[in-house]
Structure formats: C-alpha cells, structure tokens
Amino acid sequence: MDTAGRPDRRTLLAGGLAGATIMLASCSSTRTEPTAKSLSPEARPTSPATALARLVEGNKRWVSGDLRHPDRDPDRRQFVAQEQEPFGAILSCIDSRVPPELLFDTGLGDLYVMRTGGTAVDPVVTGSVEYGPMTSGTPLVVVLGHQRCGAVKAAYGALQDGKRLPGNLQAIARALRPAYQQAVREGGTDPVETMARAQVELTAKALRTNQDLAPLVAKGSLAVVGAYYSLDTGKVEVLDGAPS
Ligand SMILES: [Zn+2]
Numbered sequence: 001m002d003t004a005g006r007p008d009r010r011t012l013l014a015g016g017l018a019g020a021t022i023m024l025a026s027c028s029s030t031r032t033e034p035t036a037k038s039l040s041p042e043a044r045p046t047s048p049a050t051a052l053a054r055l056v057e058g059n060k061r062w063v064s065g066d067l068r069h070p071d072r073d074p075d076r077r078q079f080v081a082q083e084q085e086p087f088g089a090i091l092s093c094i095d096s097r098v099p100p101e102l103l104f105d106t107g108l109g110d111l112y113v114m115r116t117g118g119t120a121v122d123p124v125v126t127g128s129v130e131y132g133p134m135t136s137g138t139p140l141v142v143v144l145g146h147q148r149c150g151a152v153k154a155a156y157g158a159l160q161d162g163k164r165l166p167g168n169l170q171a172i173a174r175a176l177r178p179a180y181q182q183a184v185r186e187g188g189t190d191p192v193e194t195m196a197r198a199q200v201e202l203t204a205k206a207l208r209t210n211q212d213l214a215p216l217v218a219k220g221s222l223a224v225v226g227a228y229y230s231l232d233t234g235k236v237e238v239l240d241g242a243p244s
Helices: 009-014 016-027 048-064 074-079 123-136 150-161 169-175 177-186 191-208 214-218
Strands: 088-093 111-116 140-146 223-229 236-240
Touching (some): 048 236, 123 140, 140 191, 169 177, 191 236
Parallel strands (some): 088 111, 088 140
Antiparallel strands (some): 223 236
16 A cells, blocks of 8 residues: 555544545555565465464464564564554453463464453454455464363353353453353353354354454455364464465
C-alpha cells in the first residue's frame, strides 16, 4: 500500500464514518519496502499453508525448548510501529498457561490474539477474529482449545446441574452450551475434555462457514483451523480445517 498517499489523521477524524472505515483499513494495511534489518528470519507467510507451517515450526521449538524468540527487539518494535501485517489470528482461552505468542514462538506484529474463557464467542469476538482476514488478508485463523480448561469445566458443571454461574460468568456457560450438548451426545470417559474439543470444532466450523469468512475460505485465501494444546507436553494438535 502506498503510505505516502494516505490521508492524515485530522482528515480522517473529520471524515466521520467514511474516515473511520479508511482508518480501520490503514491500521492493518500492508507495507511495501521493509529493510533487510527488519525482516523476519523468514518472509511473512502469505498463504494458509505457509502460515500454519510457521506456527507448527514455532510450536516444535516451544516443545523442545529450542526457542528462537523472533522479532522481539527494538528494531522490530520500530518496524511495526506504523503498520502491521500479522499472518495469523488466534482465538484462545484466557488461561495463563496458554499464551499463543509463547507456545508458537512468534514475535511482535505476527499475530492477532483474541482470548476469552473457553474460547467463548459473541459478536464482538467474532468481529475481532474477522478483522485481520477481512482488512489485511490475514491467511490463517486458529481456534485453540486446551487441556484441563477451567472455563469449560465450570460451564460443564453448571449446565449439568442446571445452575447459574456467578455474575457474567454465566455468559460463558451460555456460549458453551452447544459444546456441552455435543459432549453429552458423544459420551466418553472424560466429558470435560470431550466438551473442550467440541468447543474448538464447533467454533472453528462456525467461523469457517459464516457469511464473512466463508468466501475467503472458498477461494483458498483463508483457512480456519481448530487446534488443541496440551498443558503437559506443550504440543499443539491440529484437529480440523488444516489447509491442503
Ligand atoms: Zn481454558
């Protein structure tokens, strides 16, 4: 994108809704001439397959402990200060043990990250997930559930007992009801684990097929992947939606 032709902030602010739309787009627009110093070790992935491969490689380093900690220095901070072009959007849990940037060994400006209890979704969260793919061609969305999820466990218990969770926690239980119902249908020895995986699969499917993202998935410019993180091993397992 030609940044020289971009309207200044005052013009945008004076432009009302139209200006806001332009500013939204420019907030995540592509850059044109990165300097050699600021480039990542590898070029930014531009396809769903290469984006997923980048995350898988980073997760292997996380599992083995052979971490690269890419793009976390002042040079990178300066490079992305004006514009960003993340190659992935991760929807994960609030759980303190599941930080996407660490377990995928990524750097500043690599990922959009949304975190909610049990990866519960509402329109605001969905809009946040859609932001990268719809405004700047982010090629990959990952819905990342995890082992021993406290939010899923609490929701499972509340729904099973027909009780409300306190305060706004009830909104999480309500959002996780379809996953609970699927877990009840599937049965199994560990229903909370089954529900956690069901939540990933249902959420990824809903995003993959919604009216905004489905066209991008259909033309191959976006993949929505469901994945599951093991607290024990650090490994991310791809459940579904992997690009071919
Ligand atoms: Zn969790």
